[in-house]
Amino acid sequence: MSAPEAVVGIGASAGGLEALRSLITNLPANTGMAFIVAQHLAPQHASLLGQLLxxxxxxxxxxxxxxxxIERDAVSITPLDAGVEVGAGTPFPHSPNQRGTK
Structure with a gap:
C-alpha cells in the first residue's frame, strides 16, 4: 500500500451529515488522498456515520x-470521544482538551 499524497481533515457539526454525504459523493474514489472525518456528536449517541458514508x-x-x-483513497472516521493527532501517517486518538461546557 502506498502512502497518500495528502491527508485531508474534515470536520462537521452534529447536523453536518448532509454536507459530508454531498462531499463524499462528489469525490472520485481514486484521489490518492486520505480523508479523516471528525463529527461532533454526544458520546452517548451511537455513530452510524461510517455506514452512512x-x-x-x-x-x-x-x-x-x-x-x-492512514490509507490512500480511504475515509477514516474519528472516535466520538477522542481528538486525533496524525504523525508519520498514523492517527493517534486521544482525549480531547475540554473547551467550554459539555
Missing part, C-alpha cells in the same frame, strides 16, 4: 483506532 463512495470507510495506518 460508505453508501455514497467506492472508497473504503473505516473507524479510526489507535495507530491504524
Amino acid at each position: 460508505s453508501r455514497h463512495t467506492e472508497m473504503a470507510v473505516r473507524h479510526s483506532v489507535h495507530q491504524t495506518a
Whole structure:
C-alpha cells in the first residue's frame, strides 16, 4: 500500500451529515488522498456515520483506532470521544482538551 499524497481533515457539526454525504459523493474514489472525518456528536449517541458514508463512495470507510495506518483513497472516521493527532501517517486518538461546557 502506498502512502497518500495528502491527508485531508474534515470536520462537521452534529447536523453536518448532509454536507459530508454531498462531499463524499462528489469525490472520485481514486484521489490518492486520505480523508479523516471528525463529527461532533454526544458520546452517548451511537455513530452510524461510517455506514452512512460508505453508501455514497467506492472508497473504503473505516473507524479510526489507535495507530491504524492512514490509507490512500480511504475515509477514516474519528472516535466520538477522542481528538486525533496524525504523525508519520498514523492517527493517534486521544482525549480531547475540554473547551467550554459539555
